[in-house]
Amino acid sequence: MASYKPVVVQSFPKLGEKITQDTLYWKSYKTPVQIKEFGAVTKIDFSPIPPHNYAVTASSRIHIYGRYSQEPIKTFSRFKDAAYCATYRDDGKLLVAGSEEGVVRLFDIIGRAALRQYDGHTKPVHVADFLSDKYRIFSAADDYTSKLWDIPTATAIVSYSEHTDYVRCGCISKLNTDVFVTGSYDHTVKVFDARREKSVMTVEHGQPVESVLLFPSGGLLVSAGGRYVKVWDVLKGGQLLVSLKNHHKTVTCLCLNSSGQRLLSGSLDRHVKIYSTTSYKVVHSFNYAASILSLALAPEDETIVVGMTNGVLNVRHRKHEKSKECLPKKKQPAYRTFVKGRSYMPKQEDFFVSKPVKSHLKKYDKLLKSFQVSKALDVVLQAHNRTPEITVAVMQELTRRGTLANALAGRDEAQLSVLMAFLIRYVVEPRFAPMLIKVAEMIIDIYLPVVGQSTVIDKQFLKLQEIVEKEIDYQAELLEVLGMMDALFATMTRKKATSLEENKTNGILRSPEQDMNN
């Protein structure tokens, strides 16, 4: 006849975010390393050359950190006031930085003193970068100007003063040696070509622009300002492609991942959001302790470094799974032993004798099949502490059979304490609460006469009581909140409710009339 049906273990839906490729990818970072800087971290830049050191600009210093170092391996501290925007050149040998006093300095990463100094700006220089031909530097300052400098001669080549407010961000095109972009607090982003006297394109962001970014292809321009991140199509003459509003405070920094498939934005609301550059949907987000000012990703996304207003530098390194595979594997039969004969196609004259499929029952199922309820409960309590749903499913099966009390009774101290530990751990979990509350009640009923004989059990009982009391308090509080929300919703939907009332009265009034007619 029908064979034994094993216990059905309920599967519960995973609450919270769904697991996608992205969440898996972005979650595979180790616990962050926190490094305290002297002031707010305004800029982080990775060296394009291995071993990918990174320069961190904070207060009046520029620190250079190695990949796994917690201490700076080099420090540039020849600034009288705050330094800004320390950026590597493509070859990783030179570093340029603006400063509060309006001077742009060029450093050799081996040396200590500045190689060159570029004077000309009258206000603090917040932006400085190398053009992609490596021989020119562009800088932009709070005096509304942006300038191009020749590195060897330290002379200004061009100066543009089209912005009408502070210029606080900029970037260069990797493809074209002459093109660079600046963003300003006058709500505009301008694209300049060093060969022209004037800007070649202007887009209106709508808020003071805090950060701009050109895609590696140069076709798309991303600007961040206010709560918005906007993507512009440069090739279509600066047409707005998409406007993202996923932060609830000013977005301060932008960054692309190494493949260019994901866009990261950091904001004062302490979040880093990751967007897909195909759908422009948020695929993941990180949470930080303080407002974020700067953000950088190492090549191959090996490291995420985030700088915050409280001067903390947060460094996350990627986990590597390779170490696990290197572990010596247990010797197992070769794969072919298992598939031996599986692929054999029966010939026409062969008699096919089908082998009955052996169903393997779990240990608790075997015990339940032979009605050994106490043992079955013991088995699931010991072995499956990691899978409480199996334990609860067996308990449910026992209630269904009406033998849960028998299974719970007659335990010694050690067995009971395992059971109590399970209860203490899971009794407040909503998935298991209905079942476990009943189990707890039964245990109290059964073991009430022997309370006081064992200190271990007494302690566990007290702990259970404490947990349950705490949970009751929580629930009461939640009910209050729910009541408040109900009141709010009621005021919002009053209008609709009245219309329903009218309808109803109509129906009631009408039907008796019709009755009379009939």
Added chain:
Amino acid sequence: MVAHQPLRVVRCGGSKLSGARAAFSADAKYLLCTSGDYVKVYSTATEECVHILQGHTNLVTGIQLNPQNHMQLYSCSLDGTIKLWDFTDGILIKTFVVGYKLFALYMLADSEGSVFIIIPKKNEDASDSFQLVSVKLPKTPDQEVEAKDLSLILDDIGRSPKCTAFGREGEYVASVRGLHLLVHFFKKKKTNRFPLSGTSRKGANNYFTCVACHPKEDCIASGHKDGKIRLWRNFNHKREYTFSTLHWHHDVVMDVAFSVEGNSLLSGGVESVLVQWRDGSDCKKEFLPRLGSTIEHISVSPDGTFYCTSHTDNKITIVHSNLRVSAVIQGLVKGSDVKTGLVVDPRTKALVLNGKPGHLQFYCLQTDKQLYNLDIVQQEYIHQVGLHQTELVKAAFNTQGSWLATVEQREDKEIELELQMKLWNYDEQTQSFTLNTRINMPHEAHITALCFRDTDELEDATPTLVTAGKDGRFKVWMLVNDSAEKPSMSWSCGFVGSYHNYPANSCCFSEDGSLLAVSFEETVTVWDSDTWDLKCTFCHPPGKIRNLCFGRLSCSKYLLGTTDNGFLCCWNLLSCALEWSTQLNVIVLQPDPLSENIAAVSQLLDHSDLFVFKPNEPRPFCIQRNVCRERVQWAVFIPRDVPESVGSEKHQWLNRSQLYMLTETQDLLTFSTKSPEERLTPSSKQLAVEESLPVTPFYLLLGKHRRQQQSKENAELGTAVIQSQLPQDSPEIKELLHTPAHVLPSASFLCSIFINSLLISKENKSSGDVVDEVEMDSEKAEDESDEDVELSEMEQDTNPTEFLGEIAPKLSKAQEKELRKIRRMDYSWVAAL
């Protein structure tokens, strides 16, 4: 118009098969069992019903093979007659009128011409004391004989046939009642009474439930209420009797039986485990577990090859003596309360309702056979009295039959309600339903109604399901794609509606699926199924809405509702007004899916009436009073495969679909306009059995010939070729088939004769217009083994077998060769003709 025939109520699905112990025929080829007023003869090999012995006018209570002639069967019934049947042909031979209600029938091998019966003491309904009497059956050639020669044997015994058993060679009879075992010895005319104490300290319950006697020794086995089995010995002494106890059952022992040789004892009970005790010892026992439901009766075939157990859920299991189930005869499962109601599977047109515990049964009404059971709950069923099991309470199909929704619940006083809704998808490949979504606690309280939105196949709407619950909400469930990567579909809640937190009683979609009606207590709410906005409400105070349904086809603008204070109301959806209402205590309201007709079954005092009407016409066009005495629980219209032409205009509504009703006593009723004679036309059951016999290689060979002959005969009816003799009639074949294999000469010797007998004679062959083409490998053909020749015969579909019989057995060698050549030729051109 044909003569007006009255509409008759017909019971279908048959009665319980487990009314009395079943009996095997002497060769164990047939199983005979009682079924209501009939005795049914089943084939043990094919599980098919071969004959139905009809004649009794009341419940048949016992059947026994005639010990003198094992092709005959005695049956006794509550109508006071004993009938003698020839069960192989299904003929009633004799009727003996006793004149008392007969509750059991026993026969002994040596007591010729007399039978033992159990009759009530005073021949009244109310009488609760019974006696065992022997009746002399008079030997007269008449068809109907009065048998009044009764002699009392035992007084004040149990009514159940299980409580009395006859011992070795009819020397004694044992009977149990309450706490007493009575043993009466025929020769000594002595009765011994063995009492047991009522209760003991250990809480034993010693009441007897059944008794059986050892066929060879002086040993009586008795079953008890607390699950014990006692083996009594030495009972011819009043004082020095002994008994040993076997205890495995934890609940009542329903029946015990000894095997034919008496070396093993079988017992069964509520646990639905057949226990075989070897040599009457406690340690040597074997089990056949999970038989499905409580074992009521156990019987053993006379040749000892089979056991059979009758179960409470209308099932008979035939078990091999090595405790392997060999066949299951399953009627409409009538075990539990039908909570799902009657549902029609749109795919197979089968009736779907609660089956085995936790299962849905699919029952084919055309063949009166169970198709299959679908396991819904998927939990191990513990056979124990008083357990709160998970019950299947609701089931619904969508219009195409591709989705099935089921609701199961478990209710216990101590623990809160457990609800689970499951959605099953029909898998075309495996031809069965597979679980798609499981929803825990879809509602906070009981689910009262469940319905799918009807959609056309062409329309690409998302499948939608609505559930209404006592928690005052109705929920709309929709099929959605739940993950972006994989194309996996699952159901999730799309909308929750409520109306002043009144409990929702029922819900119903309109025919086109655009409107949803949900009733909350006394109010009917109508919702737009696109936006889920409340459109309007209807009310007919005071009275809770019981049923709700929309009109169909031309009447789709009407909404019908019944209230529990006895009103049937019809609202017009266009004017939002009550169209008409009438005072009628409607229990069941069921629309016909193929027409505008709506059937309403009302309950008045002690009988149910049926009304069939159209919503646009408040006057019913068919009223059928007194459909049945019991309360009708459920009803359903089942579309007919072929529209039936019903003569009477009054019964036109039965043309396209048939109405089935299920009563409280779980009888399935339907209507028929045919007279009883028409319905009971003997079918070609005998043929069906023959065809469904297992196929043997010889059958393949010979059966094929026979079928070909038949088809040929049909095709060439006009030609002069006449089949005179069947091939198996030839002496050679007879010899081959009927001689035991171990005395036959070697096969190679026989084969030539055998093959010769199959060959065609020369004269006939010439008429076949043979083509000149001759195969070249005729020499080789001779060398081939003769089996190959046989094989080739089977392969050639169009052998001219009509000539087979007329072969002259002796042919010259040359002729034989010639013939073989012809046989190997392709005759497919014959078929082309």
